[in-house]
């Protein structure tokens with residue numbers, strides 16, 4: 001297969017003077033990714049994170065260029081709580097995004113709330129949901145998301161992949177669960193590294209001064225191996241960082257001017 005032995009593309013770093021300009025540019029970027037995906041395949045598959053990420057998608061709300069009915073939305077990670085619990089990533093995305101846009105509810109892939117008592121079953125069910133979406137359409141070993149949007153914690157975790165955790169070495173499963181997350185709540189499911197690293201595009205969003213040291217570590221010292229530094233999409237996949245100048249204060253890694 002062409003390109004299969006190519007090394008990963010280096011990350012592309014965009015740094016913005018304000019959160020508002022980051023949000024605006026992220027919306028433009030997502031629209032471009034949507035267009036490319038719809039032109040090629042007629043659908044747009046995306047995975048969202050929790051934390052501060054949902055509110056960074058505000059630039060999409062009310063934009064007529066977004067073809068919400070063509071989006072298939074999964075979660076990069078989810079906390080094992082009822083869907084109306086304040087800790088739920090699905091609830092955060094619903095409150096900040098889905099309730100404000102015309103997306104068909106069946107295009108949003110939440111965890112099955114009837115399985116909260118059995119993490120193994122719940123993560124298997126989520127994996128099956130992914131298989132239904134991807135397996136017959138793409139013949140790859142792992143799903144190829146058009147876009148995965150990630151946040152980064154102060155310890156360098158991303159999705160629910162935490163430093164030193166055994167899940168960092170998962171090579172097989174698409175979805176895995178953990179019961180000992182250092183960030184509460186402790187029970188979570190997460191897309192695994194092979195899934196994240198097979199996406200066509202992965203975008204990290206990181207803003208604010210609490211990200212300064214971690215961003216410096218991940219971008220300038222990737223050999224330290226923090227979970228966020230292990231996001232290296234296989235060629236021709238591309239990793240992008242959308243950060244603000246505050247978070248990037250110590251970063252030496254070269255910035256790229258944002259343009260589409």
Ligand SMILES: O=C(O)[C@H](O)[C@@H](O)[C@H](O)[C@H](O)COP(=O)(O)O
Pocket residue numbers: 049050051052053077078079089150151152153154157158159160183
């Ligand atoms: O469910 C979660 O907890 C998130 O998906 C998690 O991985 C998050 O993205 C990071 O912790 C960054 O969070 P902030 O963006 O709030 O810093």
